[in-house]
Amino acid sequence: MKRKYKIAVLPGDGIGPEIMREGYKILNVLQKNFCMNIETKEYDVGGIAIDRHGIALPESTLRGCENSHAILFGAVGGPKWENLSSYLQPERGALLPLRKYFNLFANLRPARLYSGIENLSPLRFEIVSRGFNVLCVRELIGGIYFNKRKGTKYVNSKKYSFDTEMYYQFEIERIAHIAFKLALSRKRNLVSIDKANVLETSVLWRETVNTVSLEYPEVNLSHLYVDNATMQLIKNPDKFDVILCSNLFGDIISDECAIITGSLGLLPSASLNEAGFGLYEPAGGSAPDIKGKNIANPIALILSIGMLFRYSFQLIEISNIIESVVYEVLRLGYRTKDILQKNNNLVSTSEMGDVISKFLSYRRIQ
Numbered sequence: 001m002k003r004k005y006k007i008a009v010l011p012g013d014g015i016g017p018e019i020m021r022e023g024y025k026i027l028n029v030l031q032k033n034f035c036m037n038i039e040t041k042e043y044d045v046g047g048i049a050i051d052r053h054g055i056a057l058p059e060s061t062l063r064g065c066e067n068s069h070a071i072l073f074g075a076v077g078g079p080k081w082e083n084l085s086s087y088l089q090p091e092r093g094a095l096l097p098l099r100k101y102f103n104l105f106a107n108l109r110p111a112r113l114y115s116g117i118e119n120l121s122p123l124r125f126e127i128v129s130r131g132f133n134v135l136c137v138r139e140l141i142g143g144i145y146f147n148k149r150k151g152t153k154y155v156n157s158k159k160y161s162f163d164t165e166m167y168y169q170f171e172i173e174r175i176a177h178i179a180f181k182l183a184l185s186r187k188r189n190l191v192s193i194d195k196a197n198v199l200e201t202s203v204l205w206r207e208t209v210n211t212v213s214l215e216y217p218e219v220n221l222s223h224l225y226v227d228n229a230t231m232q233l234i235k236n237p238d239k240f241d242v243i244l245c246s247n248l249f250g251d252i253i254s255d256e257c258a259i260i261t262g263s264l265g266l267l268p269s270a271s272l273n274e275a276g277f278g279l280y281e282p283a284g285g286s287a288p289d290i291k292g293k294n295i296a297n298p299i300a301l302i303l304s305i306g307m308l309f310r311y312s313f314q315l316i317e318i319s320n321i322i323e324s325v326v327y328e329v330l331r332l333g334y335r336t337k338d339i340l341q342k343n344n345n346l347v348s349t350s351e352m353g354d355v356i357s358k359f360l361s362y363r364r365i366q
């Protein structure tokens with residue numbers, strides 16, 4: 001009997017449902033043309049869940065995710081829910097708890113500028129023609145995002161707020177091992193990013209990454225302060241291979257990596273736990289500014305499906321095919337508005353999904 005692949009689909013808010021529609025087209029092609037037994041079940045999450053169930057992460061959604069082999073996530077958040085108490089909002093009420101609940105500490109965000117489509121980048125051709133192929137490895141369930149010592153208080157009637165950055169050594173160790181292992185399968189070049197000239201957590205981060213590095217003598221490790229790293233990425237993007245960051249620094253650095261490749265709408269992500277269970281989502285958000293216009297780029301979501309097949313189902317060939325079809329379509333000049341250049345063929349969200357699924361349907365597993 002064919003293995004059944006059960007995917008919990010959480011479209012969410014804003015452009016989430018729009019790009020997810022294109023994701024379904026890809027899954028349908030895999031089902032029909034690649035004879036895969038894929039079962040999808042959709043659940044509410046984020047603002048839409050607040051509207052329908054009163055909370056951003058309903059029990060039914062959590063149970064649905066638990067009963068699946070992987071989670072495919074669109075995006076959450078938007079102006080409609082911004083005035084709720086912060087812990088009830090879609091981001092802090094659903095996305096962060098989902099990451100924590102499933103222990104998804106390893107966030108992989110691969111950003112790549114393929115040759116022939118360097119013009120997608122806002123950087124000068126002479127810089128990007130040297131190449132850009134980076135895997136951002138972000139710690140996802142620790143640090144300043146999750147520490148409970150946070151809040152807003154008054155002292156002598158002066159209002160203040162605080163958040164606390166804190167890392168256990170084991171949290172740094174486990175994400176460092178992931179980054180080193182991934183570096184072994186790439187160019188063996190790892191840059192760890194911190195702010196060890198100022199922050200205690202970064203001193204521990206650097207010390208721990210150095211200790212872990214002793215187990216990976218084949219990997220060339222270097223450290224950069226985060227301010228310098230943001231600059232070096234723009235100046236010498238080709239010098240990076242794997243980047244290791246804390247939760248907050250990884251959030252920022254990964255958006256920078258995305259725009260080096262042309263758009264946030266191109267950056268996929270996988271968030272994994274020790275057992276390999278994963279949540280897959282575009283690195284970008286619900287993009288309220290372009291919601292409902294059929295102009296959002298569905299590629300980050302489609303590449304996230306590719307990552308899902310790679311990391312949760314170990315179907316590497318399927319994942320490679322999805323990736324290569326996406327880059328073929330881009331090379332042929334099909335572009336959504338966010339990455340449109342002169343002489344390109346402007347397509348809508350749904351047309352991009354149609355083109356990619358059509359090209360995918362011509363492919364076969366060897």
Ligand SMILES: NC(=O)c1ccc[n+]([C@@H]2O[C@H](COP(=O)([O-])OP(=O)(O)OC[C@H]3O[C@@H](n4cnc5c(N)ncnc54)[C@H](O)[C@@H]3O)[C@@H](O)[C@H]2O)c1
Pocket residue numbers: 015074075076077078079091095263264265266281282283284285286287288289290295296297298300338
């Ligand atoms: N994973 C998530 O669910 C997630 C991630 C980031 C932000 N958010 C939420 O999304 C909302 C908007 O946040 P923001 O505006 O800071 O970030 P955003 O990522 O939604 O948008 C930033 C910019 O990138 C563009 N963009 C993003 N994805 C795109 C795509 N697929 N195609 C074309 N352009 C795209 C947007 O139009 C916008 O100009 C907030 O509520 C935020 O908290 C959610």
Ligand SMILES: CC(C)[C@H](C(=O)O)[C@@H](O)C(=O)O
Pocket residue numbers: 091092095096251283284285
């Ligand atoms: C929406 C937000 C909580 C989230 C994060 O900060 O992790 C997003 O920006 C991301 O990059 O996945």
Ligand SMILES: [Mg+2]
Pocket residue numbers: 251252255283
């Ligand atoms: Mg982000």
